[in-house]
Each structure stands twice: as C-alpha cells, then as structure tokens.
Amino acid sequence: MKVCVVGSGGREHAFATTLATDAEVVVTPGSAGIPGSTEKAATAVDADLYVIGPEVPLVNGLADELRASGRHVFGPGTDGALLEASKAWMKDLVHAAGVPTASYAAFDQTQVEEATEFLSTLHPPYVVKTDGLAAGKGVLVTDNLEEAGNDARNKLSGVSFGNAGRRIVVEEGLTGPELSLFALCDGQQAVLIPTSAQDHKRLHDDDHGPNTGGMGCYSPMPDLGLDDLEALMDLAVHPTVVELKKRGIDYRGVLFAGFMMTKDGPKLLEYNVRFGDPEAQVILPRFEGNLSETLLEVAKGDLTSQPTVSADAMVTVVLASEGYPASPRIGDVIHGLDEARAIEGVTVFCAGVDSNIQGDLVTNGGRVLNVCGRAPTLGTAREIAYKAVDAISWPGMQHRTDIGASIEIDTNREGIK
Numbered sequence: 148m149k150v151c152v153v154g155s156g157g158r159e160h161a162f163a164t165t166l167a168t169d170a171e172v173v174v175t176p177g178s179a180g181i182p183g184s185t186e187k188a189a190t191a192v193d194a195d196l197y198v199i200g201p202e203v204p205l206v207n208g209l210a211d212e213l214r215a216s217g218r219h220v221f222g223p224g225t226d227g228a229l230l231e232a233s234k235a236w237m238k239d240l241v242h243a244a245g246v247p248t249a250s251y252a253a254f255d256q257t258q259v260e261e262a263t264e265f266l267s268t269l270h271p272p273y274v275v276k277t278d279g280l281a282a283g284k285g286v287l288v289t290d291n292l293e294e295a296g297n298d299a300r301n302k303l304s305g306v307s308f309g310n311a312g313r314r315i316v317v318e319e320g321l322t323g324p325e326l327s328l329f330a331l332c333d334g335q336q337a338v339l340i341p342t343s344a345q346d347h348k349r350l351h352d353d354d355h356g357p358n359t360g361g362m363g364c365y366s367p368m369p370d371l372g373l374d375d376l377e378a379l380m381d382l383a384v385h386p387t388v389v390e391l392k393k394r395g396i397d398y399r400g401v402l403f404a405g406f407m408m409t410k411d412g413p414k415l416l417e418y419n420v421r422f423g424d425p426e427a428q429v430i431l432p433r434f435e436g437n438l439s440e441t442l443l444e445v446a447k448g449d450l451t452s453q454p455t456v457s458a459d460a461m462v463t464v465v466l467a468s469e470g471y472p473a474s475p476r477i478g479d480v481i482h483g484l485d486e487a488r489a490i491e492g493v494t495v496f497c498a499g500v501d502s503n504i505q506g507d508l509v510t511n512g513g514r515v516l517n518v519c520g521r522a523p524t525l526g527t528a529r530e531i532a533y534k535a536v537d538a539i540s541w542p543g544m545q546h547r548t549d550i551g552a553s554i555e556i557d558t559n560r561e562g563i564k
C-alpha cells in the first residue's frame with residue numbers, strides 16, 4: 148500500500164515512521180528531517196490512502212477535494228472539521244447530543260455589550276474563546292472580570308485574532324485535571340484507541356510560563372483504566388457521532404476529545420479533528436497491528452479491526468528554539484542527533500527543521516524536535532528520553548525537565564465515573 152501523509156511536523160514524522168513498517172510512505176510537504184518528503188501537492192501524489200495530519204488543511208477542504216476525485220482519506224471533510232473550526236458550532240452540537248459541557252453563549256462582533264454583560268453573570272474563572280482556529284492561542288482563562296471583558300472586546304473587534312475572533316464563545320470556567328482520548332471514527336461508529344496521554348502545555352517546569360502548543364507528553368497515564376476511557380466514550384464520543392450522523396455528516400478520521408474532570412463529573416472541553424501533537428508521537432509508535440490497513444478501513448467507512456496499543460510507556464520531550472513561543476529563532480545548527488538516536492529505546496521525530504547549504508540540520512520553527520523514550524515503565528521511558536535530550540544541543544535550546552514526572556489525574560478518579 149502507498150500512503151500519502153500531509154503535514155510537516157513531529158506528528159506527521161511519527162505517522163510516517165509508523166506507517167512505513169507496513170506501507171510505502173510519501174510525506175507532503177514534509178521536511179529535511181522526514182524521509183520520503185516530497186514537494187508535490189497531495190492532490191498530485193498517487194496513493195491508496197491519504198492521512199491528513201494538521202487541522203488547517205482539513206478545515207480548508209483538502210479531504211473533500213481528495214474524496215471528490217475518488218481517493219481514500221483519513222480525516223474529516225469541512226463539515227466534520229467544524230467541530231474544531233467553530234467552537235460555537237461544536238458547543239451547539241454537543242449540547243444537542245446531551246454531552247456534559249461548560250455552559251456557554253456565543254456572540255458576534257455586533258454584540259460586545261451582550262458579551263460583557265453575560266460575563267458579569269458568571270463566576271470566576273472566566274473563559275473567552277475565539278470561535279475560529281487560533282493555533283491553540285485563542286482561549287483566555289482568567290479570574291479577572293475586567294481582563295475577560297477587554298479580551299472579549301479585542302477578539303470581537305478583530306484586534307487580537309482577526310476574523311477567527313469576530314465571533315466568540317464565553318464559557319463557564321471549570322476546574323479540575325484534564326484528560327484527552329482518541330477515537331477512530333468511520334462515519335458510523337467510533338472506536339477507542341485504548342490508551343491515554345497527557346500533554347504539558349506551559350513552557351517551563353511545574354506548569355509555569357506561557358502556553359505553548361505542547362512541551363512534552365507521556366502515555367499511558369498511570370491509574371487510568373480502559374473502563375474509565377470507555378465511560379468517557381459513552382458519555383461524550385458515542386452521542387457525538389450519533390448527532391453528527393443525524394446532521395448528515397460522514398465523519399472519517401480521528402476524534403480527539405479533551406475533558407476536564409470537575410467535582411461534578413467529567414465535562415467535555417473540546418474536540419480536535421486530528422491527532423494531538425505531541426500526543427501522536429507517544430501513541431502511534433505503540434500501535435499494534437497494521438496501522439495503514441486500520442486507517443484505510445476508517446477512510447473506506449468500514450472499520451472492522453480493533454485498534455490495540457502496546458502496554459509500553461512512552462515519553463516525548465519537546466526541544467524548542469530560543470524565543471519560543473513568542474518569537475522563535477531559526478537557523479541554528481542542531482548537534483548530537485545521531486548520538487541521541489543511537490540510545491536504545493530512543494526515537495527522535497523532527498518537528499521544525501530544515502537543512503542549510505552545508506547540509507546540516509537546522510532549527511526551522513518553535514518546536515524543533517520530539518525526543519521520545521520507550522520502555523516497559525514510565526520512569527525508565529523518562530530516563531531514556533532525558534538521556535537522549537542531554538546528547539542534543541543548539542544555541543538557546545529550551546526544554547522542560549519534568550515531562551511525565553507529575554501525575555495529576557489519580558487524585559480525582561472518582562470524578563471519571
């Protein structure tokens with residue numbers, strides 16, 4: 148089978164590496180660090196299966212375009228991608244499906260007064276979200292009502308996020324540990340990928356510093372059973388798929404559901420219509436069985452094989468460039484990659500890299516490398532990953548030292564039931 152992976156980051160490198168164990172793989176546009184990369188557009192690549200990694204091409208209709216020419220695609224069309232592209236649409240849909248979620252109201256640019264008034268009826272924390280895609284940066288959570296009001300004003304006027312913010316969702320603030328799950332959906336039914344992962348979003352250790360796209364991740368989360376995850380499937384994902392079908396949406400791809408485990412039970416925070424990055428880097432390599440065949444079944448609307456995942460633990464540490472996330476510096480030569488990759492149990496995925504005229508691999512983005520350790524236990528996986536991190540360097544390289552070290556979820560387990 149020939150598979151075309153769309154994207155250029157660490158998630159797509161993880162897809163390409165895992166798929167390459169049983170298929171021929173081409174990655175577009177890929178990068179200097181991802182074998183099989185091509186400059187050809189996905190539509191110009193002849194493949195048996197197209198796997199679209201990031202949300203932007205999905206929201207822009209690449210899956211629809213490929214399907215219109217008879218191709219098999221893992222990833223929803225623009226209709227299903229609305230789950231991620233419009234938070235107001237997503238909230239309406241899950242509300243209609245009876246899924247527990249934070250109470251909310253949506254406002255457009257003519258409703259600044261209404262939005263601030265609604266905010267004043269809520270209790271802190273206040274949550275103001277851009278309706279549209281904002282590269283993970285469109286959500287403000289604050290205890291300060293004035294800050295929330297100003298944020299709503301700046302979003303609605305287009306000052307802070309352009310058109311993505313001209314519509315906003317204001318939500319009741321929830322508290323509790325967060326948890327994500329991933330389910331494969333073939334348009335008819337959703338099937339859990341039987342593992343869990345936890346992302347570390349802040350730049351610095353102990354969850355300090357600015358929010359990022361994710362500084363590292365580990366899987367599985369100890370103390371979280373598959374029955375807990377299946378309970379969340381029943382609570383949220385299965386009813387969502389029923390509601391999608393009711394609306395005539397044939398959703399084929401992955402549903403990435405984010406929850407907050409509140410004192411009143413789990414509540415759905417968000418859906419993403421693609422794998423997480425860097426969650427994919429700690430899940431896909433542990434996939435057992437034939438990944439390309441499974442994804443092709445999803446793409447064809449006929450998922451019959453049961454996804455299984457190795458019981459091994461994996462930890463990935465994101466190595467970021469100087470200045471990330473505000474203004475990452477690019478072009479620094481990366482040292483020590485071969486030494487890191489030579490360590491047993493280590494895989495390094497390339498997220499934001501390029502090659503210079505001398506042929507050296509250089510930084511080419513904020514998140515540069517995903518250094519992964521795999522072992523039977525989380526502790527050993529962490530040790531291996533950090534041993535490999537120590538082998539790699541470039542000027543100004545940033546990373547966290549506590550990925551997988553603090554386990555949040557077990558304190559609130561009864562909240563899952």
Ligand code: AMP
Nearest residue numbers: 249274286288318319320321405416417
């Ligand atoms: P979202 O993109 O909607 O998941 O929001 C990004 C992050 O904002 C989540 O991972 C949470 O940490 C936080 N967040 C979103 N919605 C809420 C909420 N209603 N209450 C508290 N925190 C939230």
Ligand code: GLY
Nearest residue numbers: 346361423424425
């Ligand atoms: N790691 C979070 C995301 O991919 O949205």
